[in-house]
Each structure stands twice: as structure tokens, then as C-alpha cells.
Amino acid sequence: xxxxxxxxxxxxxxxxxxxxxxxxxxxxxxxxxxxxxxxxxxxxxxxxxxxxxxxxxxxxxxxxxxxxxxxxxxxxxxxxxxxxxxxxxxxxxxxxxxxxxxxxxxxxxxxxxxxxxxxxxxxxxxxxxxxxxxxxxxxxxxxxxxxxxxxxxxxxxxxxxxxxxxxxxxxxxxxxxxxxxxxxxxxxxxxxxxxxxxxxx
Numbered sequence: 001x002x003x004x005x006x007x008x009x010x011x012x013x014x015x016x017x018x019x020x021x022x023x024x025x026x027x028x029x030x031x032x033x034x035x036x037x038x039x040x041x042x043x044x045x046x047x048x049x050x051x052x053x054x055x056x057x058x059x060x061x062x063x064x065x066x067x068x069x070x071x072x073x074x075x076x077x078x079x080x081x082x083x084x085x086x087x088x089x090x091x092x093x094x095x096x097x098x099x100x101x102x103x104x105x106x107x108x109x110x111x112x113x114x115x116x117x118x119x120x121x122x123x124x125x126x127x128x129x130x131x132x133x134x135x136x137x138x139x140x141x142x143x144x145x146x147x148x149x150x151x152x153x154x155x156x157x158x159x160x161x162x163x164x165x166x167x168x169x170x171x172x173x174x175x176x177x178x179x180x181x182x183x184x185x186x187x188x189x190x191x192x193x194x195x196x197x198x199x200x201x
Contacts, residue, residue, distance in 0.1 A: 017043040024049060032057065060102030067095050072116065079122045082155040089145075089152035092117060096145045108141045117144060125151065 015023075021043040028036070036052060039045040071091050077084055099107050107113065118129055132147050133139055 017046040020046045020050075060098070060104055064095075064098055064102065064104055064107065067091070067098055068113065071095065071120075074120065076120050077122050077125070079124060082159045085125075085155050086152045086159070088120060089148045092141075092145050092148055096141055099141070110141070114139070114141055114144055117141075 021040060024036075024046070025040050028040075032053060033040075035056070036049045039049050071088075074088065074091070077088055096108065099105065118126060121129065128151070129144075129147065132143075136143055
């Protein structure tokens, strides 16, 4: 959300109300912009704008609930789908980051939520996770996220690059080349091939 980023970067970078006013005008869209459009031209009202937007859109529990539901709706991972594993790891990273940024630390220790995430893993990773639990004293969403991130990093090193159909690209280029050559031939003047001396062919 635009207001959330504005709030965080203001704290980190010490941005002025004038700077944030410009950023909000560029970032806000649709209904969110309509609700504060009359205040956007007055930089001193930026704190009030952020407060209004946070009241409507920025309840941390609501954001967290949306992220959890998104993960719940994801299909279970398969051994041969490395890209899905990487995407799942990113979602778990974002989920934990939201909990920490929103001071919702109690959710980081939710055994039910942790089990839901583990249930998404394929059998071989469930066994790896079980082994990790045995040798790890503290088990929560953070430890799961760190473990899964290491798995995802290894997956990135062996995942093949996306295939590029070079034949199709070559055919396309040849088409354009032939097309332009044909145009050039059409544009050349046609000279009479008769002999200039005897007027014959």
C-alpha cells in the first residue's frame, strides 16, 4: 500500500511533508485517492492523510489476514516444481515480515499456522523439516522461514533457466529481412533490357 511505504520511508529517510505529498499524488489510485484528493495539495495535511488511509486500509490484522488466506489458497507443493517452492518461500518471508513490522509477534508462535505451512510441503521436505525440528531448540514461524529460505536458495542454484525459442526468433527476423528486401526490390527502377545498338533483346 502506498501510505504504508510512505510511512516507513518517512521514518527511515526523514522525508518532508512536501516530498510525501508528491509521492502520494503519484501512488494513490481510484477510491483511495478520491477519499483524500482535496487534501493532497496541502503538504501540512500529509500526516492526516496517512492517518485516514491507515484507518481505512491499513489495519495490520486485516493485511495479515489477507496474506494468510492467500497462502491457504495455494496448492500443496510438488517435488518437481522448484519455482513454486521459491514462490512459497517468498510468501512466507513476506508473512513473517508483516508480523514483525506490525508488532503482531504472537502470530509468529502460532503452532496451528505453522502446521498449515508445513502441510503445504511435499513429503521429502516434510522429512527434512522434521529432522530440523529435532536439532533446533526454538521452533516458530521465524525458524521455519529461515529453514525454508535456505531450501529456496538451493533450489535457485539448480533451477534451469527459462527456455528461449531461438528458431522462432530467427524465423521472425528472416521474415522482416525478406520483407524489406522485397520492398527494396520493388522500389528499384526497372530498366529496359533491349540492346542500345540494335534495339534487340
